[in-house]
Structure formats: C-alpha cells, structure tokens
Amino acid sequence: MSHPADQHSSANAFRPDLVRWRQLVAPVWLAALNTGMPVAAAPPAGWRLFEVGCGGAALFEQAHIPGAGYIDTAELEQEPLWNKVSDQVLLRLLLRLGVRHDGCVVLYGRSTLAAARAAHLLLYAGVRDVRLLDGGFALWRAGGHAVQAGPPARHDAVAAFGAPFPARPDYLIDTVGAKACWPAATARW
Numbered sequence: 001m002s003h004p005a006d007q008h009s010s011a012n013a014f015r016p017d018l019v020r021w022r023q024l025v026a027p028v029w030l031a032a033l034n035t036g037m038p039v040a041a042a043p044p045a046g047w048r049l050f051e052v053g054c055g056g057a058a059l060f061e062q063a064h065i066p067g068a069g070y071i072d073t074a075e076l077e078q079e080p081l082w083n084k085v086s087d088q089v090l091l092r093l094l095l096r097l098g099v100r101h102d103g104c105v106v107l108y109g110r111s112t113l114a115a116a117r118a119a120h121l122l123l124y125a126g127v128r129d130v131r132l133l134d135g136g137f138a139l140w141r142a143g144g145h146a147v148q149a150g151p152p153a154r155h156d157a158v159a160a161f162g163a164p165f166p167a168r169p170d171y172l173i174d175t176v177g178a179k180a181c182w183p184a185a186t187a188r189w
Contacts, residue, residue, distance in 0.1 A: 024134045025106065027143045034066055034146075043104030043129060048097065048155055051137065052109045052118040063147040065108065065133075065140060069097060070152040073114050076121055084121060084172065091165050094125060098155035101126045101163035108133035108140065126167025 022041040033039050034049075051064050054073045064070070075093050078085050085093075099105055105127055109115035115132055122130045133140065141147070166172075173181075 023131050025131050026134050027140045027145055030065070030106065030133055030140070031143070031145045043106070043131075044102075046098075047104040047106065048099060049106045049153075050097070050108075050118070051152075052107055052115045053111065054114055056110060059110065061151060062149055063141075064149075064152075065137070066146055066148045067153050068108075069155060071097070071118060073117065076118060083174070084124075087166055090121065090125060091161060094122075094127075094161065095159070096157050098158050099127060099161075100158055101161055101167060102128060104129040104131065106131045106133065108136045110137045112136040120171065124166050124168050124171040126161070126163050126165060 029039055030049075033042065048069065049065065049067050050069045050071045051060055052071045052073065053060060057070055057072065060068075060070045071093075073082075076085060076090070077083060084090065094100075099122070105122055107115040107119050107122075107130065109118075112132070112135070115136060119130045119132055135142075
C-alpha cells in the first residue's frame with residue numbers, strides 16, 4: 001500500500017518526510033478540499049477552518065481563506081504571562097465555535113506560531129484531528145489561492161464537547177509543574 005504522500009495529484013500534496021503527514025496540510029490540499037474536490041486524508045463532514053491571530057480581526061476581514069472563522073489568541077490566553085485561559089472558558093469557546101472532540105479543525109495564521117499555539121490547546125482539550133496549514137496564510141497567498149473579504153464564517157454552536165474535558169491535560173504543564181521537574185533550577189526562579 002502506498003503512502004498517500006506518494007500520490008501525484010496536487011490535491012494530495014503532503015510532506016512525505018513527516019511521520020504524522022496529515023497534520024501538516026499543503027495549501028493545494030486545502031484549496032481542493034475547500035472547493036469540494038476529493039483529497040487524500042479527507043476530514044469528516046463538519047470540519048472547521050479557522051485563522052488564528054493576535055488582534056488581527058481587521059486584517060482577517062480584508063482577506064482570508066474562504067470559509068474560515070477567526071480565533072483571536074486573546075480568547076485562548078490571558079495576561080500577564082499569556083497562560084491558557086481556564087478550562088471552563090476554553091470549553092465555552094470551543095462549543096461556541098462548533099468544535100467537538102471527534103471533529104476536525106484546520107488552523108492557519110499570518111503568524112504560524114499563533115496557529116501552532118491554538119493547535120496545542122485544541123489537542124490539550126481533546127480534539128482528535130487538528131491540522132495546520134503548512135506555511136500559513138503567506139504560503140496560501142503565494143500559491144495564488146482564492147481569498148475573500150468580510151466577517152468570519154459562522155459555525156453552529158454545539159451543546160456538548162462529547163468527551164471528558166480536557167481530555168489530554170498531560171499535554172500542558174504549568175509553572176508549578178515545570179518547577180517540580182527541575183528542583184535545582186527552582187532556586188533561581
């Protein structure tokens with residue numbers, strides 16, 4: 001059986017050098033998926049697409065990937081140290097965005113770091129299928145793919161996450177936990 005990345009269709013463009021190849025999707029793959037073309041490793045119906053940014057809603061409304069919603073990192077993290085919001089706040093956000101544990105979420109950003117941070121928190125929450133757009137919005141634009149202007153796409157809210165929340169608390173460590181890992185270093189903190 002061949003690896004899906006070995007298929008030569010542009011709609012199946014994945015990074016063959018990655019073990020978890022389907023978690024880093026190419027712009028050509030997302031463009032094909034967005035237009036209803038068949039793609040390798042297609043997500044289940046009801047998948048969600050979000051641009052993640054920090055105070056970038058105005059830029060998003062000028063141009064974004066068609067069908068994308070918008071998540072501001074201020075909804076995921078809080079000052080003063082930009083730590084994760086409480087589990088209750090994170091859960092309410094995911095439910096409002098229509099995200100369940102068994103769905104697929106594709107994330108991108110003008111800053112790939114913002115999208116990666118959101119992906120980390122979705123995995124912590126327990127979303128099983130989280131994917132990042134390789135190269136973010138810059139690579140999408142460089143590929144000449146369609147953009148649209150206007151407000152974010154609205155997704156129907158869901159009533160329940162469908163699994164214990166957070167499902168993977170082991171994916172995140174706080175300052176107290178970090179200090180416990182390196183007791184000798186805590187004297188300097």
